[in-house]
Amino acid sequence: MSDRNFTVIENTFITIADGTRLAARMWMPENAENDPVPAVFEFLPYRKGDGTCARDESTYPEFAKAGIAGVRIDIRGSGESDGVIDGEYTELELANACELIAWIADQPWCNGSVGMMGISWGGFNCLQVAALNPPALKAVISIASTVDRYNDDIHYKNGCHLSAQLSWAGTMLAYQSRSPDPALVGDDWRAMWLHRLKEEPFFLEEWLQHQTRDDFWKHASICEDFDAVKIPSMVLAGWADGYRNTPMRAIEGMPDRAKALIGPWVHKYPHFAWPKPRADFTGEAIKWWNKWLRGDDNGMDDLPQMRAYILDGPKPAPHRDFDPGFWIAKDTWTQPETKTVYVNDGRLAFEAGDESAPAADIYLKSPLDTGTASGEYFTLKPDAEMAIDQRPDDAGSLVFETAPLEAEIDLLGRPVLRLDVECDADWSNLCARLVDVHPDGTATRVSFGVLNLAHRDLEANYNDPKPIPRGQKVTVTLVLDACGYRFKLGHRMRLALSTSYWPMILPAPFDAGLTVSPSSIAFDLPLLGAHEKIEVKEPDNPDPLPKYIEHKPGRTERSVQRNLTHNETRYRIYEDTGLHEHPDSRLSTRQVRSETWTINPLDPTSVKGEAAWTCDLERDDWSVRTDCHAELTCDRDNWYVSAWVIGYEGSEQVFEKTWEKTIPRNFM
Structure with a gap:
């Protein structure tokens, strides 16, 4: 046809x-x-x-x-x-x-x-x-x-509190602050825009209250x-x-x-x-x-x-x-069969250790800046937004790994980790990562999961978190994210555990450590099982996105800086779309995003996030700009939220609004 x-x-x-x-x-x-x-x-x-x-x-x-x-x-x-x-x-x-x-x-x-x-x-x-x-x-x-x-x-x-929450609140503030197009709405554009700027909410205030x-x-x-x-x-x-x-x-x-x-x-x-x-x-x-x-x-x-x-x-x-x-x-999806790995004599193994001679407990308290190799929660480009080599994060983690594999292992599903821990505070965050260690040592993250241990009873406590009893071991179940992955012959599986995964998740209000019982670890890996190999058709057009007129090129950067003098780690994201004109509407747009997270690796209340956006719209002699800035800080008891938006018509400032709110922390 x-x-x-x-x-x-x-x-x-x-x-x-x-x-x-x-x-x-x-x-x-x-x-x-x-x-x-x-x-x-x-x-x-x-x-x-x-x-x-x-x-x-x-x-x-x-x-x-x-x-x-x-x-x-x-x-x-x-x-x-x-x-x-x-x-x-x-x-x-x-x-x-x-x-x-x-x-x-x-x-x-x-x-x-x-x-x-x-x-x-x-x-x-x-x-x-x-x-x-x-x-x-x-x-x-x-x-x-x-x-x-x-x-x-x-x-x-x-x-766990994801840093992406601040990032996304800043993004939505930027999206909602932009002007309607006068070519489409006519002379009402300015009144619509100013009304929007005056009344738009700052979403983070609502999200943090839940x-x-x-x-x-x-x-x-x-x-x-x-x-x-x-x-x-x-x-x-x-x-x-x-x-x-x-x-x-x-x-x-x-x-x-x-x-x-x-x-x-x-x-x-x-x-x-x-x-x-x-x-x-x-x-x-x-x-x-x-x-x-x-x-x-x-x-x-x-x-x-x-x-x-x-x-x-x-x-x-x-x-x-x-x-x-x-x-x-x-054809029919069922819960996968699993292969369980244990910690046996200090290594991951497919057989459990001797129950009569359990391994000694291990104390784990990761530096609070462990996690800078995690990438973004949701990724838009296949660069450092994706998880990079995991060795920097694994250095601050408790790591167990197998001997080189003697056969391929294919996975499809959600790994499940069970272990006994004792916490030296009311709770801690726990991150678990399944990592593929290549023969040359390169470490690819296959799957990860995070858990606020006050929410350890997954079904019962999501709306009723509870502290961990002091001096008692508790059994924790952590379901990691889904994966579809082949571990090759000669590669090693690694389980990395950390109490921090910053900046992806924000720290608890105290720098808590965990005592981990290696003998309790059971890691269920979802096997691919019976399947049919298929072909999935690729698009006929390998480059289907239209090309617009570029007036200024874009730029993307991600960097981690450690100030050793002041003991501060800074994670910075900078993205500039460049200025591009749609050939039909002749509307030119540009967005610049700058996001910075800082932390003292010894002080969880030092964490600070800032998300800033500048958004430009222009056509002929008409132009508008909005500058948006959102910030999140904390102490042991509260989150402190602030934001502002400034609007410009041409070079003239026509609007300004600020938000500021203190929100009590609730097991977060």
Whole structure:
């Protein structure tokens, strides 16, 4: 069938029931009003006109050529949409999404069937909306998302406070502070912008007031009731991203409705992600939509429940263009069989040690700056955002490793660690890492997990953390993140334990140590088991992202500096997108992000984070800029949060706002 012609509607306003106008960009197949088509809807706060335009232009034209309309809508307070955003995945956001789905289905060009799709925010809310069961929503594709907002997002992880929470609050402050485009909204742009600046929230204030898994986080976490999602859901992720657990959790919770695909990728769509190999996302998505939105008998309902790329011993590097490995499929996903490794005579071994002669306990207190090789929680580029060689972090850790392996071991699933510990404070953070040690000593992180030991009773204590009884050993279970990995012949497996993983997780308010009982360690490794080796088609176009006009080049840097005189470690991130002009809209944009974390390795209350953004928009003689700054510090009892935003029209300052709040620490 030949490609269908289509038109692009750069901006149209949809007025919802409360009178708010939401801005949409649409890709409309030719003659759709006479030959109605299904539609795919994406609902984001990331600005359709400049924030996501490149990826939208790599995807939605392909849908439109296949006779599927694309409808990309900005959440209120974003881009050209009216109003002010009220938070992440709020009842209002999800209700608006349901209303928009009904509006789309009711249009004369739509056949009444709507799909919802997205990555990250859009991957989250398409699953969340599916759980609300709007009648016209027939299927979803969710990429790099979560089913558990507390334990598997950028806020907290098993009770540990992720530094990404400040980073993301700064990012959202920057996104929401940007102006609408006057070319699309007309003379109202300035009033809309100033209203947005005046009323926009600083999300970190709300997030930090919910430090346990309370009703705030249970809202929109579909793991609370997987049965609420009744439609087919394709769930994708990448091993190089922080959201790698979701496909497995989705098919375990929705075995008759979900399909999983996990590749080697960072936090990007699979048809232009790194590390390669990539996947033909648009081709497969079109088949998915044709099956569930048109009723085509094309076999998409018979996809294997799990398809995954098994990494074959990649080395960490400053840039990972391609990761060696192979694709496998499992028609039915079941909990994997496990191989348990123990600590026997000081080494990891596949046989337990002599129970009558237990090994002596070992005291562990990592330097508080252990973790600078961890990379970002979610990664956008295959450089030092990914975990680098683990040897610097392992130097501050308690390490056990096997002898060189005498046979390959293939893993797919979530490793589980059990051990007995005693803490010399009310609690400590614990990080466990599974590491592949290459014959030359290079150390690749395969999987990791973190746990705030006050949250050690995973089901009972997420909303009721408890201190560790002093002078008593407690048994701790730590579930690490999912992995798909081959340990090669001659390589060694390493288990690295640390009480710090900074700056990825922020320290407890006291510099606590742990007494670890090596004889208690049992590390269950999920075996790949029976599988079929498959091919996953790569995209026909190896470089699908459009190229915009570059006026100033971009630059990215990540660095760690240790000031030995003042005993301070500084971790710095600098990213400049460069100044680029869209050739059609002629809008030029630039964002500069500077994020710095500092800590005295002997003082957990010295930790400080600063996230700063400068965002420029310009066209001809019109220009606006916002400078945003967010900061987080602490003492033993409190978190101290502050932020400010300044707006400029041309060179003139037209707005300034500050936030400042003290929030008590709650086992955090």
